[in-house]
Amino acid sequence: MKDNIMKCTKQTFPALNISLLENGLVRFEDESFSEGCIVDAHPAQIQVAAAMMGVPVPDRLRATLAKILARIEVLCERSRDLERMLADALTAGQHVGVELNSAEHIAERLADLAQDLGDIAETPEPGAPLATGGPGGQLSLVQA
Numbered sequence: 001m002k003d004n005i006m007k008c009t010k011q012t013f014p015a016l017n018i019s020l021l022e023n024g025l026v027r028f029e030d031e032s033f034s035e036g037c038i039v040d041a042h043p044a045q046i047q048v049a050a051a052m053m054g055v056p057v058p059d060r061l062r063a064t065l066a067k068i069l070a071r072i073e074v075l076c077e078r079s080r081d082l083e084r085m086l087a088d089a090l091t092a093g094q095h096v097g098v099e100l101n102s103a104e105h106i107a108e109r110l111a112d113l114a115q116d117l118g119d120i121a122e123t124p125e126p127g128a129p130l131a132t133g134g135p136g137g138q139l140s141l142v143q144a
Helices: 002-007 043-052 059-091 097-121
Strands: 010-013 016-020 026-030 037-041 131-133 139-141
Touching: 037 043, 043 097, 059 097
Parallel strands: none
Antiparallel strands: 010 016, 016 026, 026 037, 131 139
16 A cells, blocks of 8 residues: 555545646645635755655665765865865956856855755754544644
């Protein structure tokens, strides 16, 4: 049953449709609202939400994130080196102001990306699940 669920591209619950979009996002749609409600979520957002409810980040994903993070950290270091070289060139009178601004921007975005990946990879293993069985077999969230 689990494999069938993981391979399908759409699941329907009462008043909630869950669809995998072609762009990789997951769409949650509730047509029971007067105007309807649609939320498109990135799989990483769903993974973080799952971890908050007691579903840990799988080891395979954690290992992949660690590899990607290591590569991005190398890119961060190289972009900081480029920033230093361009700053030195600008100080020496060369006209590299635009290039320096671009290098600074790239370094900042790479650092942000590294931080985001690190946050996902470092999601702590949860203790007891925060969701328990409720009436009618639905999940009920409990206060931590």
